[in-house]
Amino acid sequence: MVPKTVLHLAAENLRQAIFNGVFQPGERLVEADLCSRLDISRASLREALRILAAEKLITLVPNRGPSVASISWAEAEEIYDVRAMLEGEAAFRAATRLDAGALREMRAALVEFERAVARRDPAGRLGATARFYDAMLGGCESAVIAELLQGLVARITFLRARSMQRAGRARESAGELRRLLACLEARDASGARAAAIDHVHRACAAARAAFPGVRAA
Amino acid sequence: MVPKTVLHLAAENLRQAIFNGVFQPGERLVEADLCSRLDISRASLREALRILAAEKLITLVPNRGPSVASISWAEAEEIYDVRAMLEGEAAFRAATRLDAGALREMRAALVEFERAVARRDPAGRLGATARFYDAMLGGCESAVIAELLQGLVARITFLRARSMQRAGRARESAGELRRLLACLEARDASGARAAAIDHVHRACAAARAAFPGVRAA
């Protein structure tokens, strides 16, 4: 399922390293370093870097080389806004298209999420959320929406992780997803859209509170 | 303004070649060929290809190499749908944010567009449209929306060119843009959103009619 070429593996490694904070936002990367760390040639590395640059996880400036992307709150907020719009639309479409299997999958993912919340397991939460959304996006029958959302969410991964650590946010989040799922199961498209948008807005608020150096709006 | 590195130039060349139909959709590209045509090394070429792949202008399958992306009508329609949503939002935001200079620029672009229509100048039409939208997106103060739209529009460039050739479509299009601009000048955000969405929907319909092998809906 994942391409097995060296450069894709390298890209995946770097991606995880960035998500896990091995490299700080804004930090400059040096090709030679990465090459020896990943044990690949510069040619392959540079291709991997192009992939990450396309995902906006790194910035690639000619003659200055790669650096880890850093995001301003303004930009993060824009992403949340667009995400709300797209995710709302996805929910709307999914409400009338999801089959029983997909709904079951979503419910299972939600249960898993709640377990992870109770267990205070950050990785588990992220995984369960991904499962939940994958099922919904798979059923919304718009590869374009799914693709754009995936790209946007990747760019705020670390914000999500951080904001989830706020007391009570994870539990709130579970409730919001539960409501969204209820609308989907009831085939209430408009309700699903509203629930999805509401969830993103609340996630955005939580992220704002956790963002370094931003006061309330 | 455009990066002057060899690989960016190559990417731009290939982009134009694809837009201009030098390569047919689905056609397989051969690295060695492209290298000699562009007179660059394989390493640089492959980086350029990664850029185009990120823009979805080509498909890059491991061990099978690059081929020009081909789009199904279903996918094109998804793109038009999302484009309508985003462009509507952009118009909504722009209505309350555009300054006088930007509005003037848009009006100038519209005049240019109408001249190009009268002159039956396809390249002129595309250029003027780009100018029009650049001004609007610049004023909507959402780099994310602008960025996503740019990506989506690039993927349907050849559809736009083709559908514009339908008798009367270009003139209609001018009228729709004129209405959109009128709303923006009147600071009517909701009207602007509606006008923008309507314009995209009509463009979509025109594209459908021009799409090879698709009947009416």
Next chain:
DNA sequence: AAAATATGATTGTCAGACAATGCTGTCAAG
């Protein structure tokens, strides 16, 4: 005719090289 195999084309990956550009710190001039 179908399956198996051999052959050639193409991609994936590497190593090493060198010029162009960017960065840093020294030194001289104001």
Next chain:
DNA sequence: CTTGACAGCATTGTCTGACAATCATATTTT
């Protein structure tokens, strides 16, 4: 003491050439 020119190092941009892995096609075998 600050500023600016300059030298030297670090890093990137790009190329060449190579070889193994994989794919595609033609040929042979069953």
